[in-house]
Structures are given as structure tokens and as C-alpha cells.
Amino acid sequence: MSVAEAEARELEIEHVGGGLWRDAWERLRHNKGAIAGAVLLGLFVILAVFAPLIAPYGPNERVAGLAATPPGPTAEHWFGVDEQGRDLLSRVVYGSRLSLLVGVVSVAVGLSFGMLLGATAGYLGGKVDTLIMRIIDIVLSIPGLLFAIALVTLLGRGLVQVMLAVGITTIPVFARLLRGSILAVRESDYVLAARSVGTPGRGLLLRHILPNSVAPVIVAATLAMATAIIDVAGLSFLGLGPAEAGLPEWGAILADNQDRLQASPHLVFFPGFAIVLSVLAINLIGDGLRESIDPKLRA
Amino acid sequence: MRLLGAKRLRAAGLLAALLLVAAACGDGDTAGEEETPDAAATGDAGTEPDDATETGDATETGDATETGAEPAGDGATMVFGTSADPVVLDGALVSDGESLRAIDQIFEGLVTLELGGTEVAPGLAESWEPNDDGTVWAFQLRDGVTFHDGEVFNAEAVCANFDRWYNFPEAFQTADATYYWQTVFGGFAGGETESLFASCEATEDLVATITLTKPSASFIPSLALTNFTFASPAALEEFGADEGEIGEDGLFRATGTYGTEHPTGTGPFRFVEWTRGQQLVMERNPDYWGEFPGNIQNLIFRPIADGPARLQALQTGEIQGYDLVAPEDFETIESTEGLQLLSRPAFNVGYIGFNQAIPPLEDIEVRRAIAHAINRQEIVDAFYVGQGEVATQFMPPALFGYAEDVTTYDYNPEMSQQILTDAGYELPVEIQFAFPTDVSRPYMPDPQANYEAMVADLEEAGFAVQQDSAPWSPDYLGNVDTGQYAMYLLGWTGDFGDPDNFIGTFFQSPQPAWGFDNPEIVSILDEAEAETDEDARVALYEEANRMLMDFLPGLPYVHTEPALAFTSNVEGYQPSPVSLEPFSIVTVNE
Numbered sequence: 001m002s003v004a005e006a007e008a009r010e011l012e013i014e015h016v017g018g019g020l021w022r023d024a025w026e027r028l029r030h031n032k033g034a035i036a037g038a039v040l041l042g043l044f045v046i047l048a049v050f051a052p053l054i055a056p057y058g059p060n061e062r063v064a065g066l067a068a069t070p071p072g073p074t075a076e077h078w079f080g081v082d083e084q085g086r087d088l089l090s091r092v093v094y095g096s097r098l099s100l101l102v103g104v105v106s107v108a109v110g111l112s113f114g115m116l117l118g119a120t121a122g123y124l125g126g127k128v129d130t131l132i133m134r135i136i137d138i139v140l141s142i143p144g145l146l147f148a149i150a151l152v153t154l155l156g157r158g159l160v161q162v163m164l165a166v167g168i169t170t171i172p173v174f175a176r177l178l179r180g181s182i183l184a185v186r187e188s189d190y191v192l193a194a195r196s197v198g199t200p201g202r203g204l205l206l207r208h209i210l211p212n213s214v215a216p217v218i219v220a221a222t223l224a225m226a227t228a229i230i231d232v233a234g235l236s237f238l239g240l241g242p243a244e245a246g247l248p249e250w251g252a253i254l255a256d257n258q259d260r261l262q263a264s265p266h267l268v269f270f271p272g273f274a275i276v277l278s279v280l281a282i283n284l285i286g287d288g289l290r291e292s293i294d295p296k297l298r299a
Numbered sequence: 300m301r302l303l304g305a306k307r308l309r310a311a312g313l314l315a316a317l318l319l320v321a322a323a324c325g326d327g328d329t330a331g332e333e334e335t336p337d338a339a340a341t342g343d344a345g346t347e348p349d350d351a352t353e354t355g356d357a358t359e360t361g362d363a364t365e366t367g368a369e370p371a372g373d374g375a376t377m378v379f380g381t382s383a384d385p386v387v388l389d390g391a392l393v394s395d396g397e398s399l400r401a402i403d404q405i406f407e408g409l410v411t412l413e414l415g416g417t418e419v420a421p422g423l424a425e426s427w428e429p430n431d432d433g434t435v436w437a438f439q440l441r442d443g444v445t446f447h448d449g450e451v452f453n454a455e456a457v458c459a460n461f462d463r464w465y466n467f468p469e470a471f472q473t474a475d476a477t478y479y480w481q482t483v484f485g486g487f488a489g490g491e492t493e494s495l496f497a498s499c500e501a502t503e504d505l506v507a508t509i510t511l512t513k514p515s516a517s518f519i520p521s522l523a524l525t526n527f528t529f530a531s532p533a534a535l536e537e538f539g540a541d542e543g544e545i546g547e548d549g550l551f552r553a554t555g556t557y558g559t560e561h562p563t564g565t566g567p568f569r570f571v572e573w574t575r576g577q578q579l580v581m582e583r584n585p586d587y588w589g590e591f592p593g594n595i596q597n598l599i600f601r602p603i604a605d606g607p608a609r610l611q612a613l614q615t616g617e618i619q620g621y622d623l624v625a626p627e628d629f630e631t632i633e634s635t636e637g638l639q640l641l642s643r644p645a646f647n648v649g650y651i652g653f654n655q656a657i658p659p660l661e662d663i664e665v666r667r668a669i670a671h672a673i674n675r676q677e678i679v680d681a682f683y684v685g686q687g688e689v690a691t692q693f694m695p696p697a698l699f700g701y702a703e704d705v706t707t708y709d710y711n712p713e714m715s716q717q718i719l720t721d722a723g724y725e726l727p728v729e730i731q732f733a734f735p736t737d738v739s740r741p742y743m744p745d746p747q748a749n750y751e752a753m754v755a756d757l758e759e760a761g762f763a764v765q766q767d768s769a770p771w772s773p774d775y776l777g778n779v780d781t782g783q784y785a786m787y788l789l790g791w792t793g794d795f796g797d798p799d800n801f802i803g804t805f806f807q808s809p810q811p812a813w814g815f816d817n818p819e820i821v822s823i824l825d826e827a828e829a830e831t832d833e834d835a836r837v838a839l840y841e842e843a844n845r846m847l848m849d850f851l852p853g854l855p856y857v858h859t860e861p862a863l864a865f866t867s868n869v870e871g872y873q874p875s876p877v878s879l880e881p882f883s884i885v886t887v888n889e
Contacts, residue, residue, distance in 0.1 A: 066681030066752055068626045068745075083682070083748050084755065239736055244766050246751045256747060262607060263627045 027292035034288020040281035048097040055090035059248040063087050069263040080266040082257070084246065088267065091248040092274050098249045099229050099278060102163050106228035107221050109167025114174025115217065121175065122182030122213075123205050133179065136172040144169045148231055149240060157243040166231045170224050177220055181213035188212075215293045222286035226279045233275050250275050374596040375887040377869070380609045380621035384575050384602045387558035389540060390528045391464050392471065394478040396878065399525045400622075401600055404581055404882055405447075406528035406564030409438055409457070409507075410519060414884070415644070415873045417697065417796025419520055423452065423529065423565065424507075433514035433831055434497075440505040444588045446531035447569040454501035459532040461499040461509065463541070470543060479526035479794070483517075516831055517797045524795055525879070534563035567591050567883035568598055576602060583883075593871060593885040606739070613638065613864055619887065620865040620872070626684040626744050632864050639867045642686055645695045645858035646876030648801065649742035649790035651753070652853040656814030657731070657785040664722035666851045668715040669730075669786075670708035672760030675856040677710075678752050682745060683859055690855035692844045694801035695793070697876060700827075700840025705848035715760035727763035731785040733778070738771035741861040742790035750788060782811030790857075794877060798840040799828050802847065813852050820846060 028034050047054055057063050063077070064070070064085035072080040079088035121132040139147070151165035185191060186209060194208050233251025235241050241252050250271040257267035385398035390406055393399065411422035424438040444452040464480050466488045471477050486492030495518070497510040511518065521527070530540070539555025557563075562570050567589070568581040579600040583591065601618060603609045609621045610628050614635070624632065624640065632638045653669070655661045679687040688696075692705050719728055734750035743749060747768075754764045767784065769775040779787050793800050799807075807824040809816040823846065827839035863874060868888040873880060 060755070062755060066677055066748075068682050068684050068748075069630060083745075084751050239770075243768060245734065245747055245754065245768065259606065259625060259745070260627050262610070263631060 024289075024293040028288050031288040031291060033284045034292075037281045037284025037288065040277060041285060044096050044100060044278050044281065047093050048100045051094050051097055055087075055093040057087040057090040059091050059094035060086060060246060061090070069260065070267070072264065072266040079270045080264070082253075082267055083260070083264075088253075088270055091253060092250070092270055095248040095250045095253065095271065095274065096278070098159070098247070099232070099275070102159075102166070102232045103225040103229045103282070105163045106167040106232070107170065107225045109164060110170030110224060111174055111217070111221050113168075114171040115178050117171065118175035118178030118217075119182060119205065119210065122179035122186065123209065129179070132175070136175050139172045140176070144227070145231055145234055148235060149238070152235060152240045157240060159242040159247075159249075162232055162235055162241055166228050166235070169231070170228070173220060173224065174217055178213060178217050181216055182209055185209050185213045219286060219290040219293065222282060222289055226282040226286065229275065229279055229282070375594045375889075376597040376599065377595045377620070377882065377885065377887050378578075378599045378601055378618045379882075380603045380612055380618040381600050382602070382604060382606075382609075382623065385573075385579065385600075388562035388570065388573070389530070389558035390526045391460075391467075391480065392476050392558065393526070397600075397602075400878065400880075401579055401581075402525050402528065402562070402564075403566075403879060404568040404598060405562055405566045405570055406525070406530065407566050408522055408524070408528040409440075410522045412523045412796065412875065412877065412879055414881075415875050417520075417646070417793075417876055419523060419796075422523070423457075427519070434511045436509045436511070436518070437502070438507045438509065440507060441588065442505060444565050445586060446534070446565055447563045447584060448531050448534050450531045450533050450563075452529065452565050453504050454507040456529060456532055457507040458499035458501050459535075460529050461496065463532075463535065464527075465494065465496050468541060471541070479524055483521040483524070483527075514829065514831055516828065516836060517795075517799045520795045520797050523879070528564060528566075530557075531563040534561055537561075567881065571597075578602075587883075591883045593883050593887075595882055595885055595887060598882050610864070613866065616866070619869050620863060622861070622863050623739070623741060624862040624864045625739070626682060626686060626862075628864075629684045629686070629862065637867050639865050639869075641863045641865065641872060641874050642860040643863070643874040643878070644697055644876040645688065645860050646697060647742040647790060647792040647859060647861075648690050648693055648695060648855050649740075649749075649788070649857040649859070650690070650693065650853045650855040651732075652779065652784075652787045652789050652812055653851070654782055654785050654787075654812060654814040655852070656782055656811070659724070659728060659730070660785055660814075662722065663851065664718050665724075665728065665730075666854075667708065668718040668722075668728075668760065669757065669762070670851060670854050671711045671718065672715040672762065673753050673756045673854065673856065674710040675854075678749055679857050682748050682752075683857060686862055687857045687859040690858050692848050693805060693853070693855050694798055694844070695858045695876075698793070698796060698798055698801070699837050700798040700844065702841040702844040705845050707848075708851075708854075712756070712760035719761050726761040727758070728761060729763045729765060730757070731765040731767060732757070733767035733769070733775070733784040733787045735771040735775040735788065736768050738775075740790055741792055742857060742859050743788060744859075746788055779812050780810075782814055787812075796877070798843075799824075802840070802843060803828060806847065806852065815852065817850060817852075820850065 062085045064081045066085055067081075067083055070081045070083050070085070074080070077087050077089065079092060082088055082091070117132055117136070121129040147169045148165045151168055152161060155161040155165060191204065191208055194204055199208070232241070233249075233254065236249050236251030237255040237258075239255060241247075241249055241255070253271040254268055254275075257264070261268050381397050381400065383395075383397045385401045386393050386395055387398065388402055388405065390399070390402045393402070408422050409424040409427070410419050412418060413420045423441055423444060425441050427436055427438045429436050438457070440452070440454060440457065446452060446456075450456070464477070465484075467477060467480075472481075472487055472490065480487075481492075484495045486494040488494075493512065495511050495513065495515055497512050500508045500510075502508045535541070535557060538557035538561040540557035542555040559573060565588070567584055567587045569584045571580040571582050573579045581598040581600075583596050603612055603618070603621070606623075606625050609618070610624075610631070612618045613621060613632075629640060632640045651669070651673075653660045653666055659665045675689045679689050691707050692702065694701060716726065719726060732750075732754065734746045736747070738746060754766065757764050769778060778784055779789060791801065791804065803824055806813070806817075806820050807828070808821065820843065823839060823843045827836055827843060830836040830839060863872070865872060870886045870888065871884050872882075873884060
């Protein structure tokens with residue numbers, strides 16, 4: 001190898017090693033699906049944040065008379081009105097607040113507890129690892145939505161309870177992922193090197209092991225947010241959502257109107273479409289992220 | 300909705316048990332039960348039917364030609380979509396609408412009600428005569444009536460049935476099994492509760508004499524109940540009608556085959572076969588004593604649990620009719636060529652109950668403010684689509700004792716606020732208000748829609764509503780009965796044409812659901828029940844209704860006319876306020 005070649009190689013290594021995130025960003029930027037997803041999600045975030053400015057009416061404002069079979073879309077009410085005479089567009093817009101909030105909070109709950117458990121198990125190993133992982137195996141053997149239903153039955157109905165329940169169901173996923181990732185990194189040369197120069201345990205974990213094992217967890221977290229939105233909508237649909245009647249939650253709107261499917265299909269179509277679009281957006285981003293930062297998929 | 304709910308809770312219960320989380324088990328274990336307290340209302344009780352499959356129709360029509368010696372009979376087959384299977388075909392042991400519907404076709408009682416009304420008419424008894432103090436009643440029975448098994452119907456058969464009901468084994472003495480006997484007659488032989496029934500004697504071959512322990516004005520009307528129809532004593536004996544046991548869930552389960560395979564009455568149709576979850580087949584009784592103006596040879600009840608699926612079955616011609624059409628489907632049915640919509644006279648009431656044990660509802664001013672706050676007219680117009688009228692009192696206008704001049708409460712939210720501030724309340728006034736999920740009743744097809752509109756009205760009138768909800772059975776009904784809710788949505792469908800069956804049921808004895816004890820109301824209702832002079836009785840009930848609407852124990856808001864849908868080739872079906880609807884007068888045109 002010539003000197004020039006060696007220099008070039010060194011540069012490349014530096015480039016890759018020093019800029020994992022910058023590198024990932026580069027890849028992500030060229031992923032059309034991910035960009036489309038990001039734009040869509042951005043739209044939903046704007047809807048959620050500026051709901052009072054964007055929605056033509058309040059979510060519970062009565063703008064038309066009550067009706068068992070409310071009329072469909074008109075020039076004035078783009079998504080039509082519901083049986084309480086409320087503007088459906090406004091309800092769907094306000095609903096984005098709840099759905100995004102639910103997605104973020106549930107995943108935050110799952111991520112924080114999951115990472116704590118996963119890191120503990122992976123780093124300490126031994127009996128602690130066995131104990132934690134067996135418990136997690138048991139929980140993983142129960143289907144997610146069923147587990148969430150049981151939790152809601154236990155915790156009682158309410159938005160917070162639903163977010164908690166859905167969050168708790170994702171804990172084992174994150175824990176197992178992080179543990180596996182940590183196990184792989186723990187034995188790598190640079191960790192050995194850090195250990196040999198006397199880096200204390202905590203520094204070793206926080207500064208060297210975690211940053212290098214967190215990538216797959218981030219991908220999983222993004223995808224979990226989509227699942228969380230679906231799960232919460234599903235719980236609402238089954239009548240286990242927030243106890244308050246008339247809350248503009250997409251799943252709850254679906255559930256309230258399922259019997260009107262034949263007479264007033266718009267009441268089911270628009271909130272359903274909103275769920276599909278938001279989940280699609282997040283999944284596109286998640287897939288893009290995976291392709292750009294998952295070590296196994298990297299060239 | 301209801302089924303989803305039950306399944307889901309059962310799943311939750313199973314899972315919770317798996318996790319050894321004891322707290323959740325309660326919910327899961329009881330969720331499978333169906334309600335009975337309000338089982339007077341027609342509709343959903345019982346098991347979950349599988350999808351009905353096409354069987355038997357062709358062979359049944361084949362049978363028809365064999366027995367078809369009837370003048371009007373050209374062997375028409377009618378398939379009627381029901382919301383559930385009957386529980387058991389033994390009138391004495393059921394209280395759900397689907398069982399009663401089927402039993403009505405096979406069995407008859409001493410008296411019946413005029414077609415489509417609530418006036419008492421002769422049934423298997425041609426006439427009846429009380430003694431002077433109204434405690435001994437002699438019934439002159441119809442001659443020449445036979446049961447489907449060929450046994451003769453006479454006074455001994457009548458008394459054998461009454462004795463069976465009165466002497467039911469303890470296993471049957473639960474509200475689930477013998478709700479109506481207990482409601483009308485009170486207790487059983489040797490029981491602690493006093494019984495209205497004393498004895499039945501066959502004084503002549505065709506004269507049955509029934510002795511009561513005290514006079515009762517509602518005795519004769521109550522005999523029109525499907526629950527007091529007559530079964531062949533020989534069949535009861537042969538097929539073990541009284542054999543059964545109480546299951547772990549407290550529900551009675553018959554073990555004999557009488558109520559499932561050999562129900563034997565005197566009615567216009569007789570039992571052929573019953574495949575649970577698929578169909579109940581009946582055929583015309585060729586030896587029927589009375590008139591049979593219709594042309595149905597084979598009558599099939601097919602359970603289809605899901606409301607939208609019943610509509611689809613009607614549209615595709617799989618069934619020729621079904622009951623309890625959802626208001627949102629009225630327009631679809633009326634605008635479809637080849638379908639028709641019939642409505643039942645209003646004989647129910649939907650109301651908001653107030654529990655005066657929970658503040659601030661003990662204050663009449665608060666109750667008045669609530670009454671003025673809710674736009675009942677708009678709710679009824681919108682959600683009952685022409686099948687409802689605003690209620691001014693706790694019983695329907697068709698019933699005697701209905702008072703035209705009760706105090707009414709017009710929609711006026713400003714007035715509500717005024718009443719509250721005048722009474723010294725600081726707005727908003729906090730109140731708790733609950734509604735049932737997973738349920739649809741004739742008087743309340745979509746509880747949540749009613750509820751949301753009411754909450755919006757209340758908040759506009761200066762209230763802050765604390766929302767609550769629970770699945771209809773057992774949670775919601777249990778919470779109402781034990782007085783857990785301050786305000787709640789509920790209603791009632793009448794069983795027979797007597798005010799005692801409405802305001803007597805609600806207010807004659809203090810109940811935790813209402814949370815008050817008003818001796819004046821109790822005494823006027825007691826007096827009215829015992830009064831045997833019709834005019835005096837009417838006046839007493841009218842006065843009771845006026846008192847009630849001044850006292851405002853709750854806010855009645857709707858009387859509905861539940862709707863039935865048929866294909867347009869079905870003629871002659873006569874909707875009845877209490878759902879006593881014979882198929883023997885129905886003609887199905889080709």
C-alpha cells in the first residue's frame with residue numbers, strides 16, 4: 001500500500017467513524033420514501049401544533065343540527081359533520097394532537113424503561129441478565145394488543161392510562177434489542193481499549209457502549225410510534241379508550257360511528273384515512289432510518 | 300358493539316388470570332352474562348349465534364304439501380331475523396324478548412290483548428267473573444281446544460300449570476328464571492314472600508277457579524303475559540320440564556328436553572325443530588281452534604346478532620323481516636324498492652334518572668334547572684328519526700292514567716342559569732352523569748349520541764359534567780341499582796297495559812337508584828294499585844303523574860315507536876305495543 005493510499009484510507013475511516021449521524025443523514029436525505037414520510041409527518045405535526053389556527057371550528061363546537069344520518073362533505077364542511085353537528089374536519093385536525101401525543105408518550109415510556117432494563121441486563125450480565133430476560137420473554141409471549149387490553153382493564157380508562165398501557169407493551173421490545181446490541185459491542189476492541197486505560201464502569205457504559213449500540217433501538221422506536229398510534233386507535237375502537245365521550249380521538253370517532261357505515265360513510269372514512277396516512281408516514285421514516293443507520297444494512 | 304364488548308372483556312379476564320392479576324378477574328368473569336332486570340324490553344339476550352347457514356328451507360316446504368289441507372294455506376315460508384336465540388321455549392322460565400316472541404306463536408294464555416293494542420281480550424278463557432271482593436275468579440274455558448300432542452285443554456290443565464308455577468322447585472325461584480311470576484304473584488308455595496296466588500281448582504270440566512290472597516286490579520291484564528301461557532301437562536311431565544340446575548354463574552339451566560325439543564302448547568304454530576345459532580322452525584298447527592287468516596305454513600326464526608348484518612340479510616332476501624331497526628337505517632329501508640318499515644305504538648319511556656342521595660340533586664331547583672337545560676325536542680327529532688315523541692311524564696300517552704296537564708319544562712338554558720344563580724349556586728355547578736356502552740334499547744338506540752348532546756346542553760346551561768360510562772350489563776345496571784350514579788340514562792318498556800307496570804315499578808317503593816323516600820308518592824301509588832273502581836283508579840294515577848312531574852325524580856325525554864322492517868310481499872303483520880305479535884295473521888305473497 002502506498003502512502004497516498006494509506007492516507008486516503010485513513011481519511012475515509014475518519015469520515016465514517018467521526019460522523020455516524022452525519023453519514024446516516026446523508027443516506028436518509030437520498031431516500032425518497034423517507035423524505036415523503038417526513039413531509040407527511042411534518043404536515044401532521046403542523047396540524048397538531050397549530051390546530052386552533054387551522055381547524056375552522058372547535059372540536060366540540062356544534063355548527064349544525066343533531067342528526068342520526070348527518071350529511072357528507074360540502075363546500076362549507078369539507079369532511080362533513082357528525083351526528084352531534086360537529087365539523088368533522090376540525091375533529092380530525094384536533095385528533096392529530098391526541099394521536100401524535102399518544103405515539104410520542106407511549107414510545108417514551110417504553111423506551112426509557114426498556115433501555116434501562118436492556119442496558120442493565122446487557123452490561124451486568126450473569127444472574128441479573130437471566131432474570132430480566134426471562135421476565136421479558138414471558139411478557140413478549142403475550143400479543144401486544146391483548147396485553148394492552150389487560151393493562152387498561154387493570155389501570156382503568158383514560159388517556160394517560162391508555163398511553164401507559166401501550167407504552168408498557170413496548171418495553172420488552174426495546175429491552176431485548178438494546179441488550180443484544182450491548183452484548184455485541186461490549187466485547188469489541190475499542191471497549192477493551194477503553195477498559196484497559198482505566199475508564200470507570202459508568203463512563204464505559206455511557207460514553208462508549210451505549211452510543212454505539214443505540215442505533216437499532218432508534219429505528220425500532222420510530223416504528224413503534226406507528227404501532228402505538230394503531231394500538232391506541234384499536235383500544236378506543238374496542239371501547240377501551242379515553243372514558244370521556246366525544247373526545248376527538250381518531251379511533252374513538254371510528255368506534256362511535258361504525259353503525260353509521262352504510263348511511264354516513266364519511267364519518268368512518270376520514271378518521272380512518274388519517275390513521276392510515278400518519279402511520280404510513282412514520283413507517284416510511286422508520287424504514288429509511290433503518291436503511292441508513294442499521295449496521296447490518298450499511299454497505 | 301355488545302358482542303365485541305363481551306368478547307373483549309372475556310379476553311381481558313382470561314389474560315389477567317394468566318398473569319395472576321386477581322383484580323381483573325371480576326370483570327372478566329361476569330362479562331359474559333346477559334341482563335335480566337330490564338328484560339321486559341325486547342331484544343338482545345342470550346347466546347351468540349354463529350352465522351346462519353342456509354338449511355332446511357326446501358325440505359320444510361316439502362313437508363308443507365303433506366299436511367297442507369288448510370283452506371288459506373298455500374304453504375308460504377317466512378324467515379324472520381331475530382337478534383338472538385331464545386333462551387328456552389318455556390314461558391314460565393324466560394323474560395327475554397326473543398324467547399317470548401317464539402313462545403307467543405306456540406302457546407296461549409287465558410286472556411290475550413286485542414291485536415295491536417293493550418285492551419284485554421278473551422284467549423283460552425271465553426269469559427271470567429270475580430266474586431264480590433275480587434279474590435275468587437271463575438274462568439269459563441273454550442271448548443274443543445287441544446294441545447299439539449293431542450291432549451285436551453281443560454280446567455285441570457289450567458290448574459296443573461298454575462300449580463307447577465306456584466310450586467316451582469327452589470332452583471327456579473330466582474329472578475333469572477321466574478322474573479314475571481315473582482313480579483305479578485310475588486312468592487311461591489311455602490316461601491317467605493307472600494304470594495298473590497292462593498289456589499286453582501277445576502270446579503267444572505271447563506271452569507277453572509283461581510283464588511287470590513287479596514284483590515288486585517292488575518291480575519287480569521297480567522294474565523295476558525306470555526309467561527302465563529299453558530303447556531300440555533303430559534308433555535311437561537314426559538320431557539322433564541322442571542329438571543335443571545343453577546350454573547356457577549347463578550343462571551338456571553334446564554336439563555330436561557321439554558323447553559328445547561318438545562314445547563307443547565295450543566297456539567297457531569307448533570314446534571318442529573331448533574338448531575341453536577341457526578334456526579328455530581315452526582309449522583302451522585292444522586288443528587288450531589281459532590282463526591288463522593294468514594298463509595304461513597313454515598315459520599323460521601333465524602338469529603343474526605349484528606344489526607347491520609340483519610339489514611343486509613333483508614336486502615338480499617335471506618330473511619323477510621326483522622325487529623328493532625336502527626334509526627339510521629330508516630331512510631335506507633324506506634327508499635329501497637321492495638322493503639317496508641312498520642312501527643310499533645309507543646309503549647316505553649327513556650329518561651334521565653336523578654339520584655337524590657348525591658348532592659346537589661336533592662335540591663329541586665337543580666333538578667328543575669337540568670330539566671330546562673336539555674333540548675329534548677332536538678334530540679328526539681334528530682336521533683329517533685320520526686319514531687319518537689318527547690315525553691312529559693314517566694308513562695306513554697296510550698296508557699290510562701296519563702295526565703295531560705302535568706308540569707312541563709321547556710328548553711331554556713338562560714332560565715336554567717337563572718334558576719341556579721337564584722338558588723345561590725356558583726356557576727358552573729358540578730354534576731356527575733353516566734351512560735351505558737355496548738347496548739341498544741328500543742327507547743335508546745344510540746345511548747352515546749343522546750348523552751353527548753345532553754352533555755353539550757348541560758354545559759351550555761351552566762353545569763360542569765363529570766362524565767362516566769360502563770358496559771350495560773352487568774356493570775352499568777349494577778351501578779344504577781346500587782345508587783352509584785348521580786345522573787344516568789335509562790328507560791323501560793311496558794309488559795302489560797297497566798300504569799302499575801310503569802310508575803308503580805319505578806316509585807312504589809324507595810330505591811337506591813332514585814335515592815329518595817317520598818311517602819306521599821308511595822301512598823298514592825299503593826292506593827291506586829288496590830283501587831278496583833276503574834274511574835277512581837284513572838284519577839289516582841293521573842294525580843300521581845302530576846305529583847311526580849312536580850317532584851321531578853328524573854327527566855323523561857322520549858317515547859319511541861320501535862320499527863320493524865319487512866319485504867313488501869309480507870302483509871298483515873300487526874305491531875303491538877307489548878310485542879304480542881302473532882304470525883298467524885301474516886300473509887306472504889309470492
